[in-house]
Amino acid sequence: MSRITLSRFLIEQQRRDGTLPADLRLLIETVARACKAINFSVNKGALAGVLGEAGTGNVQGEAQKKLDVIANDVLLDANEWGGSPAAMASEEMELPYHIPGEYPKGEYLLLFDPLDGSSNIDVNISVGTIFSVLRCPAGVSHPSEADFLQPGTTQVAMPYTLYGPQTMLVLTFGNGVHGFTLDREFGSFVLTHPDMRVPESTKEFAINMSNMRHWEAPVQRYVNELLAGTDGPRGKDFNMRWVASMVAEVHRILTRGGIFMYPRDARDPAKPGKLRLMYEGNPMAWIIEQAGGMATNGYQRIMEIQPSKLHERVAVFPGSREEVEIVTGYHAK
Ligand code: P6P
Numbered sequence: 001m002s003r004i005t006l007s008r009f010l011i012e013q014q015r016r017d018g019t020l021p022a023d024l025r026l027l028i029e030t031v032a033r034a035c036k037a038i039n040f041s042v043n044k045g046a047l048a049g050v051l052g053e054a055g056t057g058n059v060q061g062e063a064q065k066k067l068d069v070i071a072n073d074v075l076l077d078a079n080e081w082g083g084s085p086a087a088m089a090s091e092e093m094e095l096p097y098h099i100p101g102e103y104p105k106g107e108y109l110l111l112f113d114p115l116d117g118s119s120n121i122d123v124n125i126s127v128g129t130i131f132s133v134l135r136c137p138a139g140v141s142h143p144s145e146a147d148f149l150q151p152g153t154t155q156v157a158m159p160y161t162l163y164g165p166q167t168m169l170v171l172t173f174g175n176g177v178h179g180f181t182l183d184r185e186f187g188s189f190v191l192t193h194p195d196m197r198v199p200e201s202t203k204e205f206a207i208n209m210s211n212m213r214h215w216e217a218p219v220q221r222y223v224n225e226l227l228a229g230t231d232g233p234r235g236k237d238f239n240m241r242w243v244a245s246m247v248a249e250v251h252r253i254l255t256r257g258g259i260f261m262y263p264r265d266a267r268d269p270a271k272p273g274k275l276r277l278m279y280e281g282n283p284m285a286w287i288i289e290q291a292g293g294m295a296t297n298g299y300q301r302i303m304e305i306q307p308s309k310l311h312e313r314v315a316v317f318p319g320s321r322e323e324v325e326i327v328t329g330y331h332a333k
Contacts, residue, residue, distance in 0.1 A: 117245025128247025152282030152303030259319030
């Protein structure tokens, strides 16, 4: 059977059920092409002098890696002229990026974390790029931050790319999850993982255990029961992973199940979590739900949270349904 490239998949999706507008298809193709450019820089690493700190900080108060800035610039340059986005927003920029006057504006708001997990880049561990696509409110020609503040249930497309042993792009438009592997010789993303599904149950969990003393009691209870294994109420042993790259963790869950947790931390009651709702929590919650999993903040569906700020943070518990139901149930007690 001939290989199905991303372009062919998108054209056949558009032809099949007419739910994929041409300008949204173009946006995803442009995003995929830009991620190949990011992949090239990530793969070159020290050979291109792109490792290490950029010497600048972002709106999150985090030191930026050179590749954070490079990836952000690649995405702005690739998407500003295409005519699909009305504006863009990034973890690396405080305010929305407006399309320069010489280019047409489209119907979509493109949000992204240009290089998620970038603390791994200098030690050659997987990193990724996360996208969330929203519709620009009708009649808005100059989108403000307020126009981006839509709940995750309004997303219209979500790809992520994972720069790991293979470079993969995984996406959903709301009708299933499909994974593509980059053929580096040919230069195309090829469909290799159609209809990805999260197994209902699992024996694997992911959390940064060094923060345990700062978690809320329901999370401490849940994780202690996982650690107790066959000696505790769960009656089975569990395994733990922590890659410090959400894209890699979510990809593992889509491939073999599990639960990824970044809970609220008592050290900063003003912050409901570390991860960002608009371009980490929402897109990853959607793709996990689309693959049959579940994603809450411990109390409610992540995608039903009404955002109040562009860089708002959120606690996240995405993963295999059985586990997310248990840990969310403990928060309700
Ligand atoms: P910690 C990367 O910085 C990130 O936003 C996620 O990709 C990752 O899961 C998490 O933070 C890692 O956090 O506190 O373990 O470094």
